[in-house]
C-alpha cells in the first residue's frame with residue numbers, strides 16, 4: 001500500500017457465503033470500488049462513498065457498507081473533518097470540492113420552530129371531509145383590484161403561474177444531472193401541477209414538451225439561451241447566485257460536455273462550460289432591470305420573470321431592489337442549498353440560513369408596501385412538509401426542493417456529485433450509469449413524495465383550523481420558537497413558546 | 500382602564516335588524532331578541548349599535564366616549580375643542596342595572612370638523628375625524644371612543660347584553676338598523692371598550708368566531724397602514740371591510756368573495772370570465788381571506804350585511820318580513836321579535852346577506 005495520509009471512510013464487507021458471483025455490484029458501482037479477484041468480490045475501501053447502490057442491488061443481500069472503524073483522538077476543535085481536509089490537500093493541492101448542501105452542524109432554525117393547532121375555541125378541520133386548498137399562484141399582483149359597474153374585473157392581471165401545491169423543483173441543470181434525472185423531474189412536475197427548473201444548462205430537445213411546466217434559467221454563462229428556449233417556458237429565471245456557492249461561478253468540466261450536453265448548452269463538445277461569477281452585464285441593480293425587461297420583451301410579457309439569489313447578509317435590501325427592478329418572483333436560496341459542485345470552503349461558510357432570510361425579506365417587502373408585487377420562493381434545505389409549512393408561515397409563497405427531489409431517485413446524499421460517478425445515474429453523464437435511471441419510475445417516485453408532502457400539509461392546515469394555504473402564508477402568529485434567543489425571535493417575528 | 504390586552508377568544512350571539520323603509524323602532528325589540536340568545540353569552544360583554552337614532556344631529560359626527568378618570572375627560576375635551584366645532588354634548592343617559600358595575604364616565608358629543616382645519620390639512624372630513632378618534636384611542640390614557648359615525652351610536656359594557664341595553668335605556672332610542680352582540684369570552688375582559696360592536700366611523704361590526712388567519716390578516720392590514728392595537732379579531736374584521744370596501748372600492752359582494760372565498764373546485768367550474776375574476780380576487784386578496792369560524796354582521800349608514808366563513812363553522816340565519824331584514828345566530832332570536840317571517844333561510848357559507856335601505860332613506 002502506498003504511503004497515505006488518508007484512511008478510508010467506509011468499509012465494504014462482502015459475505016462470501018451468500019455471494020453468488022453475479023458481479024452486479026461490480027458494474028453497479030460508479031466509483032469502481034469492487035472487482036473480482038480469484039473468484040471473490042473484493043473492495044477498494046478508499047473508493048467507497050456509501051452510495052448504497054451495491055447494497056440495494058445485490059440479489060442475495062451479501063453486501064454491507066460500514067463506517068470504517070477507526071478511532072481518532074477526540075478533539076472538539078480539530079474535528080476529524082478538518083484533519084481529513086488538511087490531509088487531503090496535503091496529498092494533492094487545490095480547493096476541496098464537494099456536492100449537495102452544507103453539512104456542518106450549524107443550528108437549524110426550522111427545528112426550533114413549532115406550529116400551532118386548534119383546541120375548543122375554534123375547530124380543527126378534517127382534510128378527509130372538507131376541502132383543503134394548496135393552490136398557489138406565482139407572479140406579480142396588484143395591490144388592489146377594480147371592477148366596473150357590472151362587477152366585471154377591469155384591472156389587468158400580470159402573468160400568473162399556477163402551482164397545485166406550493167412546492168417547485170430547484171434548478172438542476174442538464175450537465176450537473178443526467179437527462180434521465182431531468183426527465184423524471186419534468187414528468188413529475190407535469191403530473192403534480194408544479195414546476196421543474198432547467199438550471200443553467202439549457203433545455204434539451206426531448207424536454208420541450210415539458211416546457212409548459214418549466215422554469216428556464218438565464219445565468220451568467222447564458223448557456224442554451226435563445227428565443228425558443230425562453231418562450232417554451234412557464235417562468236424565466238435570472239440566476240444571480242446559489243445558496244451553496246454565493247458569489248461563485250460554475251465550472252462544468254469538458255469531460256462532462258458530451259455531444260448532447262454541448263448541443264443543449266450551445267457550446268463545442270468537450271470544452272469546459274464556465275459560468276462567470278457575476279453576469280458580465282449586471283454590475284448594479286439598474287443593469288438587472290435591463291435584463292429583466294429584455295427577457296420580458298423577448299417573451300412578450302407573457303411570463304413572470306424570476307430572479308434567484310443566494311441568501312446573504314443584505315438579502316432583504318437586495319430583494320427589495322430586485323422587486324423594484326421588475327422581478328415578479330424572487331427566489332431566495334439559503335446557505336444550506338445544494339449544488340452539483342462547489343468548493344467545500346464556500347459551501348460550508350458563506351451565506352445565511354433561509355429561515356432568517358425569508359423573515360427578513362418578507363418584512364422588508366411589507367415595509368416597502370411591495371409584498372404583493374412579487375412571489376417569494378424559498379429554498380436551501382427544505383427537508384419535509386413541516387419545513388414547507390414553516391417556511392410559508394414565515395412568509396414564503398412556495399418552496400423549492402433539490403435534494404428532496406433527488407432522494408426519490410435513489411440519491412444517498414453521498415455528496416460526491418461533482419465527480420460525475422453517481423451510481424444512481426443522477427449526477428453523472430456516463431451512459432452506462434445514466435441508463436439505469438428509468439425516468440418513468442423516477443417520475444412516479446418523485447410524484448409520490450410531492451403527493452405525500454401535500455397530504456401532510458393539508459393535515460397541518462387542518463390542525464391549524466385553516467383550509468387554504470394563503471391563510472398560513474406569512475402568519476407567523478401560528479409559529480412559536482423553542483430555544484431560540486430573543487434577537488433571532490425578533491428577526492423571525494415569532495413569539496417564544498408559552499407566550 | 501387598560502386598553503391593550505392579550506387576545507381573548509370568545510363565542511357569541513349576534514343579531515341585526517334593519518328596516519329598509521327607514522322606519523325607526525325602539526331598542527326594546529333588539530334587546531328582546533338578543534336576550535333570547537342568552538345561552539351564547541356568559542355575562543362578560545354585550546353591546547349594541549343603532550343607526551338613525553340622532554335625526555336632529557344628522558349631519559354631525561356623534562362621538563360616544565368612555566372615560567375612566569375625570570382627568571382623561573379634561574384632556575380629551577381640550578383636544579376635541581381644538582379639532583372640532585362642538586354642536587352639543589352631555590352624559591349618555593344610563594340607569595342602574597343588574598350586573599353592570601364599575602361604569603366609566605360615558606359622554607356624548609356631536610361634532611363637525613373645523614372648516615379652516617380641513618382646508619389647512621386638505622383631508623376629507625371623515626379622515627380628519629378618524630384621525631382624532633385614533634389619537635384619543637391610542638394616545639390618551641383612560642379615554643376611549645366607542646363610536647364616531649353620523650346619526651348612529653354604539654353602546655357597550657361588561658355584562659349580559661339585556662342588562663347592557665337596560666343600563667343604556669335603549670328603549671328610549673329609535674333606529675332603522677340595530678345590531679347587537681352577546682359575548683362568551685374565555686377570559687375576563689379588563690375594560691368595557693373590548694366589548695362589541697367594534698366601530699370605525701359609521702361602520703359597526705359584531706362578530707362571532709375566532710380568526711385562524713389572524714396573524715396574516717393583521718400583517719396584511721399593517722402593510723396598508725392599519726395598526727391592530729386592540730388585538731381583537733373584530734378589529735381585524737372591521738379594518739378589512741374598511742380597506743376592501745371604502746379604500747379599494749370593492750362591492751360588498753366582491754369584498755365577501757375576498758374574505759370568504761369560494762373553493763377552487765367551484766371556481767374551476769365557472770365560465771372563463773367569472774373564473775378569471777375569482778382567480779384574481781383570490782390571488783390578489785389571499786391575505787385578506789378570513790379563515791376559521793366566523794359569522795359577522797356589519798352595519799353602516801346605508802344598510803346591513805351578514806357574512807359567514809367559507810365552510811360555515813358558525814351559525815347564521817336570516818329572515819325577512821315586509822321591509823324588515825333579520826340576521827341572527829339563532830332563528831329563535833328572530834322568532835322572538837318576528838313570529839311569522841315571510842321567509843327564513845340559512846345563508847350558504849361565504850354567501851353574504853346584503854340589506855340596503857331604500858333609496859333616499861338615510
Ligand code: SF4
Nearest residue numbers: 029048049051052054
Ligand atoms: S460506492 Fe456505492 S456501490 Fe460502490 S461500493 Fe460503495 S456503496 Fe457500493
Ligand code: SF4
Nearest residue numbers: 411412414415417422
Ligand atoms: S446525486 Fe448521486 S452523487 Fe450526488 S449525492 Fe446523490 S447519490 Fe451522491
